[in-house]
Amino acid sequence: MATLTASGVAKEFPGHSADDPSVMALRGVNFTVNHNEFCSVLGHSGCGKTTLLTLVAGFEEPTEGELLLDGKPIGKPGWERSMIFQDYALFHWLTVEDNIAFGLQMKNVAREKQKSIVNNYIHLVGLTGFEKRYPHQLSGGMRQRVSIARALAVEPQILLMDEPFAALDAQNRGLMQQEMLRIWQHARKTCLLVTHSIEEAIALSDRILVMTRRPGTIKADLYVDLPRPRDEDDPNVIALKKQIRELIHNEFEIER
Ligand SMILES: Nc1ncnc2c1ncn2[C@@H]1O[C@H](COP(=O)(O)OP(=O)(O)OP(=O)(O)O)[C@@H](O)[C@H]1O
Numbered sequence: 087m088a089t090l091t092a093s094g095v096a097k098e099f100p101g102h103s104a105d106d107p108s109v110m111a112l113r114g115v116n117f118t119v120n121h122n123e124f125c126s127v128l129g130h131s132g133c134g135k136t137t138l139l140t141l142v143a144g145f146e147e148p149t150e151g152e153l154l155l156d157g158k159p160i161g162k163p164g165w166e167r168s169m170i171f172q173d174y175a176l177f178h179w180l181t182v183e184d185n186i187a188f189g190l191q192m193k194n195v196a197r198e199k200q201k202s203i204v205n206n207y208i209h210l211v212g213l214t215g216f217e218k219r220y221p222h223q224l225s226g227g228m229r230q231r232v233s234i235a236r237a238l239a240v241e242p243q244i245l246l247m248d249e250p251f252a253a254l255d256a257q258n259r260g261l262m263q264q265e266m267l268r269i270w271q272h273a274r275k276t277c278l279l280v281t282h283s284i285e286e287a288i289a290l291s292d293r294i295l296v297m298t299r300r301p302g303t304i305k306a307d308l309y310v311d312l313p314r315p316r317d318e319d320d321p322n323v324i325a326l327k328k329q330i331r332e333l334i335h336n337e338f339e340i341e342r
Pocket residue numbers: 099109110111129130131132133134135136137138300
């Protein structure tokens with residue numbers, strides 16, 4: 087099981103001087119992401135999306151409220167929560183297979199078991215034949231596949247992704263979205279994806295959370311009850327896109 091619940095979550099970053107005042111990043115954030123659900127978070131730049139992920143990952147603590155995973159408070163970072171970063175965050179001195187094995191070594195998984203897990207995920211993300219390559223010898227899309235495999239190898243219950251495809255060109259981005267869906271359908275994890283792309287959120291998600299401007303809170307919680315793969319010309323998809331665009335645009339208007 088992996089149900090994520092946020093109740094009354096606020097995060098304020100303390101200031102250090104009058105020129106550097108405190109920043110209220112999140113306020114009154116409430117939502118539940120159900121077991122195996124793919125949930126995306128959309129919102130303006132600076133509204134607190136990354137902050138939300140860092141709280142779920144346990145890199146930071148909320149100032150108020152609580153985050154629960156299957157009813158238990160989230161504390162320090164743990165293997166049950168894996169994060170995938172926009173810039174891949176791979177170890178450049180390690181090969182593809184050693185990058186993927188890294189967390190397994192930290193977890194003291196037996197050598198033989200490490201090998202079979204690594205091979206399994208290399209296969210799942212389509213990197214067979216590239217095991218001995220180093221990150222600089224790979225394309226952006228391939229690096230992101232390594233980072234997905236590394237995140238999955240430790241068998242997390244929830245996968246946290248912060249704009250994982252933002253550094254890719256449009257074509258590769260589309261391909262990686264399809265890959266992500268395929269991987270999610272195989273590995274069946276609860277997923278929380280931060281993205282700037284409404285199209286990406288609609289293509290992938292069961293649920294879409296739209297945030298307000300900072301201090302960010304949940305403005306809309308939308309269910310996407312449409313069969314996959316989703317066709318961008320489907321009138322339901324077009325209507326949902328319009329609805330989300332208006333929700334986000336209205337935030338912009340409020341600010342002005
Ligand atoms: N460690 C920190 N210390 C102080 N302020 C921070 C810290 N991290 C984030 N903030 C502030 O919190 C607010 C929210 O930042 P956050 O990175 O969560 O936004 P975001 O929604 O991810 O934006 P983007 O879409 O541009 O990535 C910003 O005003 C930012 O300056």
